[in-house]
Amino acid sequence: MARYLVRRLLYTLITLVGISIISWVIITQAPGSPIAITLDPKVSPKIVEQMEKNYDLDKPIYQQYFLWLKRLFTGNLYSFKDGRPVLDKIGERIWNTLLLNFVSILIIFSLAIPLGIFSARKQYTFFDNLGTFGAYLGISIPSFWLAYLLILGTVKLFGYPVLGMRSFVTEEFSSLEIVMDRLWHLMLPSIILAIGGIAALSRYTRSSMLEVIRQDYVRTAKAKGLPEETVYYKHALRNALLPIVTLFGFLIPGLIGGSIIMETVFSWPGIGRLAYQAVLARDYPVVMTINTISAVLVLIGNFTADMLYAIVDPRIRYQ
Amino acid sequence: MLLFASPILFLIILGMNLLFVSYRPPQRVNQLIMSSIGDASFLNPILAQDSASSEINSLVYNGLIKYDRDLQEFVGVLAESWKVEQGKEPRITFFLRRGIRWHDGKEFTAYDVKFTYDKIMDEKTNTVRRSDYELVKEAEVLAPHTFRVTYKQPFSPGLGTWSMGIIPKHLLEHEEINTTSFNRRPVGTGPFRFVEWVTDEKIVVEANPDYFEGKPHLDRIIYRIIPETSLSEMELLTKGIDYYGVLPHQFRRMSEVPFLNVYTQPVFSYTYIGYNLKNPLFQDRRVRQAFTHAVNREELVQYVLYGFGEVISGPFPSHLWYYNPNVKPFPYDLRKARQLLSEAGWKDSDGDGILDKDGMPFRFKLITNSGNEIRRDVGVLVQRQLRELGVDVTFETYEWSIFLKNFINARHFDACILGWSLSPDPDDYMIWHSSQIEKGFNFVSYQNPEADRLWEKGRKEYDVANRKRIYWRIHELIAEDQPYTFLYMPLGISALQRKFFLKGKDSEGREAMSEIKMEKAGLMYDLIRWYVPQKAVLER
Numbered sequence: 139m140a141r142y143l144v145r146r147l148l149y150t151l152i153t154l155v156g157i158s159i160i161s162w163v164i165i166t167q168a169p170g171s172p173i174a175i176t177l178d179p180k181v182s183p184k185i186v187e188q189m190e191k192n193y194d195l196d197k198p199i200y201q202q203y204f205l206w207l208k209r210l211f212t213g214n215l216y217s218f219k220d221g222r223p224v225l226d227k228i229g230e231r232i233w234n235t236l237l238l239n240f241v242s243i244l245i246i247f248s249l250a251i252p253l254g255i256f257s258a259r260k261q262y263t264f265f266d267n268l269g270t271f272g273a274y275l276g277i278s279i280p281s282f283w284l285a286y287l288l289i290l291g292t293v294k295l296f297g298y299p300v301l302g303m304r305s306f307v308t309e310e311f312s313s314l315e316i317v318m319d320r321l322w323h324l325m326l327p328s329i330i331l332a333i334g335g336i337a338a339l340s341r342y343t344r345s346s347m348l349e350v351i352r353q354d355y356v357r358t359a360k361a362k363g364l365p366e367e368t369v370y371y372k373h374a375l376r377n378a379l380l381p382i383v384t385l386f387g388f389l390i391p392g393l394i395g396g397s398i399i400m401e402t403v404f405s406w407p408g409i410g411r412l413a414y415q416a417v418l419a420r421d422y423p424v425v426m427t428i429n430t431i432s433a434v435l436v437l438i439g440n441f442t443a444d445m446l447y448a449i450v451d452p453r454i455r456y457q
Numbered sequence: 458m459l460l461f462a463s464p465i466l467f468l469i470i471l472g473m474n475l476l477f478v479s480y481r482p483p484q485r486v487n488q489l490i491m492s493s494i495g496d497a498s499f500l501n502p503i504l505a506q507d508s509a510s511s512e513i514n515s516l517v518y519n520g521l522i523k524y525d526r527d528l529q530e531f532v533g534v535l536a537e538s539w540k541v542e543q544g545k546e547p548r549i550t551f552f553l554r555r556g557i558r559w560h561d562g563k564e565f566t567a568y569d570v571k572f573t574y575d576k577i578m579d580e581k582t583n584t585v586r587r588s589d590y591e592l593v594k595e596a597e598v599l600a601p602h603t604f605r606v607t608y609k610q611p612f613s614p615g616l617g618t619w620s621m622g623i624i625p626k627h628l629l630e631h632e633e634i635n636t637t638s639f640n641r642r643p644v645g646t647g648p649f650r651f652v653e654w655v656t657d658e659k660i661v662v663e664a665n666p667d668y669f670e671g672k673p674h675l676d677r678i679i680y681r682i683i684p685e686t687s688l689s690e691m692e693l694l695t696k697g698i699d700y701y702g703v704l705p706h707q708f709r710r711m712s713e714v715p716f717l718n719v720y721t722q723p724v725f726s727y728t729y730i731g732y733n734l735k736n737p738l739f740q741d742r743r744v745r746q747a748f749t750h751a752v753n754r755e756e757l758v759q760y761v762l763y764g765f766g767e768v769i770s771g772p773f774p775s776h777l778w779y780y781n782p783n784v785k786p787f788p789y790d791l792r793k794a795r796q797l798l799s800e801a802g803w804k805d806s807d808g809d810g811i812l813d814k815d816g817m818p819f820r821f822k823l824i825t826n827s828g829n830e831i832r833r834d835v836g837v838l839v840q841r842q843l844r845e846l847g848v849d850v851t852f853e854t855y856e857w858s859i860f861l862k863n864f865i866n867a868r869h870f871d872a873c874i875l876g877w878s879l880s881p882d883p884d885d886y887m888i889w890h891s892s893q894i895e896k897g898f899n900f901v902s903y904q905n906p907e908a909d910r911l912w913e914k915g916r917k918e919y920d921v922a923n924r925k926r927i928y929w930r931i932h933e934l935i936a937e938d939q940p941y942t943f944l945y946m947p948l949g950i951s952a953l954q955r956k957f958f959l960k961g962k963d964s965e966g967r968e969a970m971s972e973i974k975m976e977k978a979g980l981m982y983d984l985i986r987w988y989v990p991q992k993a994v995l996e997r
Contacts, residue, residue: 170858
């Protein structure tokens with residue numbers, strides 16, 4: 139197991155370097171430049187050349203790559219757009235994104251699993267059919283469109299602002315009101331983010347559960363006179379949830395990258411919006427750093443998923 | 458059964474929340490909330506390029522002078538007065554106001570002005586403002602409140618560049634200007650003091666009690682960052698923002714809302730079709746004139762801008778003093794257009810519906826940048842309108858940076874749809890002078906010796922009446938040559954909550970309240986006199 143871990147870690151590192159080199163080439167070679175993005179008759183071409191020099195954009199591409207790497211690790215990496223340290227920019231937003239995605243994952247799991255189990259127990263009843271219909275609807279509805287509808291609806295109904303992380307004038311609020319206000323702003327985007335996940339995960343749980351309750355040991359448990367509740371929630375459920383546990387590994391990269399669209403729709407000051415704006419502005423240091431962070435998360439996610447397989451299912455062994 | 462506790466808990470929280478938002482606590486509102494599509498970048502006037510940063514910088518910082526409300530003359534801000542000495546090497550001497558203090562209490566002096574100038578001229582500073590001061594020979598401090606600048610040659614637009622915000626020497630002397638944290642918590646001399654900047658959420662400034670023109674009546678101004686225009690509209694309707702730049706298609710809805718005032722105003726920009734004059738197709742002036750006759754610009758304004766635009770006849774905004782009102786836009790006239798084309802030798806000799814000359818059909822490619830829906834719609838309409846004339850136009854759009862690099866800067870195009878955003882000074886030398894064909898912004902390669910001479914003369918002339926004559930003549934020349942088909946100048950629309958008023962003194966010196974008016978210099982020209990009447994201050 140230890141040898142496997144070391145080997146695995148090594149591969150991960152090599153992959154990471156590969157990813158960063160390839161994305162560096164793609165990002166910097168894409169048309170456009172961080173500077174010449176405006177057509178302003180008041181700015182002479184000489185100035186643009188000088189600014190390119192100040193940003194080291196006149197150096198060969200491999201030198202630029204090493205400069206980026208060096209600055210990233212010495213903490214001297216500054217954004218082109220506003221001259222702030224890149225790590226500060228990412229640091230102040232990463233918690234917002236984590237909060238949003240964490241809450242939406244919480245909603246997914248707390249609603250989807252009970253829903254899936256219930257559907258499985260009442261297979262082919264009206265409730266189950268309704269669940270199936272709802273799940274397909276939830277998967278196929280474009281979330282940005284639904285978000286606009288919901289924003290419009292709540293604004294019409296309550297006339298209370300929904301955008302951003304909080305209301306803007308809260309000095310007359312009590313602390314309970316501030317908490318409620320924050321919760322309200324968190325509610326809509328995380329529910330919409332969760333809808334696709336609820337739909338998918340509840341289907342997953344349902345079919346997994348259906349498979350398990352047809353098995354011999356469940357029948358045996360029923361036959362020996364155990365109460366239905368115990369059979370379902372103690373014996374069947376544990377096995378049915380095995381494949382779902384491993385899904386956690388794949389959720390990790392989603393914690394950062396899963397909400398770009400919703401962050402834009404709801405003016406949520408998170409990492410996805412930062413990345414999107416940085417791409418538009420060709421802010422190479424920021425784009426590259428976020429890119430690398432998400433690559434690291436994907437790799438960690440894959441790794442965790444593999445490990446979880448081994449932990450929850452004793453039949454799997456890594457050599 | 459514990460499993461079902463989580464959905465129930467979820468529903469309870471949701472329900473409590475809905476209760477809360479329907480009850481809504483009151484808010485204090487002696488403040489102005491505005492919205493911006495993007496976050497600011499540098500709250501430092503010498504580094505900022507984007508509109509969000511510039512707007513906030515204009516509240517926090519002052520220039521030496523500023524344009525008056527009609528954008529014709531200058532009025533002093535940090536400078537109490539100034540003196541222009543004309544000559545081979547003209548000099549401007551600014552006499553600064555005494556007793557002005559930075560927001561941190563230190564006194565403002567001419568050394569701050571000199572420092573600002575030096576930082577702009579420093580090559581290490583990532584500023585695009587340096588172009589404005591290229592003709593400056595020397596800038597010097599004569600006394601703690603006297604600042605003098607000497608130019609290498611007469612350059613009348615030079616005066617306007619001193620409306621640039623001045624930054625404090627004592628806070629920035631030992632800082633790395635491009636990356637200093639000052640750029641995020643600025644200290645200026647302006648009517649509003651910086652309070653806080655929450656990334657991608659809001660920027661707050663509050664009234665400066667020591668402002669030399671008196672404390673502003675508003676308690677504070679908040680900029681909210683809302684990345685979607687349709688969402689800004691919704692926030693305006695829930696009173697989450699007070700002011701918003703309306704898009705043409707939203708105008709009707711906005712003007713029906715009882716608690717909003719809607720204003721319109723010409724903006725400093727125009728949209729045009731530029732013809733590459735290096736291309737033999739467009740070298741004949743009659744061809745260009747014919748095209749302008751054949752493009753129904755009234756129709757463009759009607760359908761693309763919902764009527765919120767004005768057809769212009771030349772390269773200047775129509776509401777300012779240097780626009781020549783005697784030059785009328787070419788009327789829409791297909792017959793005239795056909796006649797001009799046939800004079801230039803273009804006839805449909807093979808009867809295929811496309812004009813030709815020496816066996817060559819009249820075909821060309823019209824391009825613009827993608828992502829701009831208005832330009833795209835204009836392109837499609839122009840394509841159809843020129844087809845009626847018998848000209849085969851293909852229309853394509855390219856991503857902005859490719860469009861600039863491969864087509865415009867490479868001078869590799871037939872015709873393009875583009876727009877210019879201008880400043881109040883008429884000196885568009887960089888766009889039209891023939892010296893700018895090689896590397897500058899004269900990418901259509903327009904050349905007219907008389908116009909060249911006038912552009913040179915215009916930037917050397919300090920007298921407004923003389924300048925007016927020069928630019929009126931330039932306007933005539935360019936309208937005759939039609940290197941562009943000038944399409945329209947859009948109207949800016951803005952919506953403001955009705956609770957704001959102007960506080961001032963009436964003729965007898967009593968306090969009086971009046972409606973906020975749109976000035977040529979913008980709605981916010983009198984911002985420090987805006988206020989919200991007492992009875993409207995607490996609002997649910």
